Amino acid sequence: MNYNFKIYKNKRVLITGHTGFKGTWLSLWLHSIGAEVMGVSLGVPTVPSSYNIIKLNKIITSKYVDILNYKKLEKIILDFKPDFIFHLAAQPIVMESYKNPILTFNTNIIGTLNILNIIKNINYKISLILITSDKVYENKEIKRGYKEIDMLGGFDPYSASKSMTEFGIRSYIKSFLENKKNIKVGIARAGNVIGGGDWSKNRIVPDLMRSLKTKKLLVIRHPYATRPWQHVLEPLSGYLILGQKLNNNHHLSGEAFNFGPKYKNIITVEELIKKFSIYSNSIKININKKISREFHESTLLSLNCHKAKKILNWEPILNINKTVKLTFDWYNEYFYGNKSLMQEKMQLQIKDFINLKKVNEKK
Ligand SMILES: NC(=O)c1ccc[n+]([C@@H]2O[C@H](COP(=O)([O-])OP(=O)(O)OC[C@H]3O[C@@H](n4cnc5c(N)ncnc54)[C@H](O)[C@@H]3O)[C@@H](O)[C@H]2O)c1
DSSP states (O other), X not given: OOTTOGGGTTOEEEEETTTSHHHHHHHHHHHHHTOEEEEEESSOOSSSOHHHHTTGGGTSEEEEOOTXXXXXXXXXXXXXXXXXXXEOOSOOOHHHHHHOHHHXXXXXXXXXXXXXXXXXXXXXXXXXXXXXOGGGBOOOOOSSOBOTTSOBOOSSHHHHHHHHHHHHHHHHIIIIITTOTTEEEEEEXXXXXXXXXXXXXXXHHHHHHHHHHHOOOEEOSOTTOEEEOEETHHHHHHHHHHHHHHHHOGGGTTOEEEEOOOGGGEEEHHHHHHHHHHHSTTOOOOEEOOOOOSSOOOSOOOBOOHXXXXXXXXOOOOOHHHHHHHHHHHHHHHHHSOGGGHHHXXXXXXXXXXXXXXXXXXX
């Protein structure tokens, strides 16, 4: 597999959710490959945000539009004529989905279907990579990793919205796109993603980093929940490979792929925090194990990624220690280093990651 992703050079790539955690990394990566990137987002979701920190708006085109605004979204897509669309925009937080279920269902389901409805009549070659989640599966708290053929059916509103999105995607493919060889759709299900530049509330790494900086008490809701922790660049490399393969293989259209970490990266929230504490210059992490029974969250969740390995030749390369180290380094540089060099820092992390992939390939 060629991790230079030359296929994206000089291509028009639309990224929804480009101001978010994953969207910022993906936009920067595609920009550095030489793609003409346009981002569509509601706004900048957090303060601070990696999008603002690296001044991404200066190097790519940004449109601040609600994906629920069909007319505006349609105009952007039809005017820009993207070769690829990476759809990441969503309301992605489980806790928030309990507070705002209708907004979550609307944004995640209708937002995705709006894009599909707009592109279904396009007559040039276009590939869509739609990002759902590892939480689409009906969680049976089983030990083995979920396979793509397993039953869908998320429990909480966020997870359910992503499962329902997949039913909508399937319906659009079956009803409108099956015979259109120029339009290809891939679905990406990734696990819990960590990495530098995430500032969302109610996610463990940003919460931990904030409490390290401010020395405030860290409240953990589910210390014993296991999660498939992976560095953000792992699933993003999977999305890029999926886009690359889709571009030339219509038979891959409609397929869903899991992008999860190495098996040993599946550890509990508490174990993850202990790994971070190794790098935290002996700052004491105060943990308040206030286990929340108010909101349901699954405790056991892992992904089987054999399909991505077999068909896309994708596999994760970072172990949990390297994942934590890369993540910690980002925040450490931001808090105590030169903030104006964060774009270079991120580009360096992407470069190192690609080199690691190449070394891994040769083994
Ligand atoms: N971060 C994770 O651990 C994780 C895990 C599994 C799946 N995902 C999925 O990956 C995608 C990106 O996640 P993230 O962590 O980068 O999220 P994020 O919260 O950092 O970013 C969300 C982005 O979506 C945009 N957005 C939200 N509502 C919008 C609307 N109505 N119109 C236009 N833009 C809108 C925001 O402006 C922002 O750019 C989401 O689809 C999420 O569900 C994330």
